[in-house]
Amino acid sequence: MAKIALTPEVLTLIAERLKALAEPARLQILNALRKGERSVTELGEATGLGQANLSKHLRLLHTLGFVARRKEGLFVYYALADDTVFQICDVMCDRLGEEMKARRRMLAS
């Protein structure tokens, strides 16, 4: 696994993709898709997002390759394209755990 150099250009590409994830609504969508493929309507019920809004989020996630699209009759089914998102969530959850530990240490002093 050769490491890519973090040139400004690469950092910009990374930032663009992180921005797509840095949004509670989109993380909720992706989290709902963990259980498997879902239609837009189902995602709306799962997340409480409005239809137009949801559609816009899905377009972005699809453009950046986070979700796959499958059309069947009137319905469009979305699914996770890879597990990148949850690798990142794992890293962040670990960090949150550390933050909470540190906060407890502060209170104990």
Added chain:
Amino acid sequence: MAKIALTPEVLTLIAERLKALAEPARLQILNALRKGERSVTELGEATGLGQANLSKHLRLLHTLGFVARRKEGLFVYYALADDTVFQICDVMCDRLGEEMKARRRMLAS
């Protein structure tokens, strides 16, 4: 390593932290800090960012715990607080590699 449940609240905390990373300028700052602790002036030279701007980015990164601060006389030295950022960059770089491979397959068809 117990997995935290990805409740909407946790997803919001994750999104907040990802947002801090989803910015080329801040990724450049963090990347510059990989070589070790740096003063604000040095970071300005390394990144080309303006002083006020840089200071604002550093405040955010410090608030969220991505960097540590050490004051010495007139200078303030910042340093990476953990390697979270580059774990995430690794994941994203792998994704970028896959994107490029997929694009090449598209062109070959």
Added chain:
DNA sequence: ATACTATATTGCCAATCAGGTATATATTCC
């Protein structure tokens, strides 16, 4: 063709935010 449903798109508004200028604060040196 008409009616109906699921999804996408467009246009708008309010909020957020990166970047810059000017100013404030803190520290050192004289």
Added chain:
DNA sequence: GGAATATATACCTGATTGGCAATATAGTAT
């Protein structure tokens, strides 16, 4: 004390964007 330097903060502006309402598109059914 005052001058000089390093960093932080306050304020403004332009650009981006999440959310919503309205409309458009596509597919199904009758």
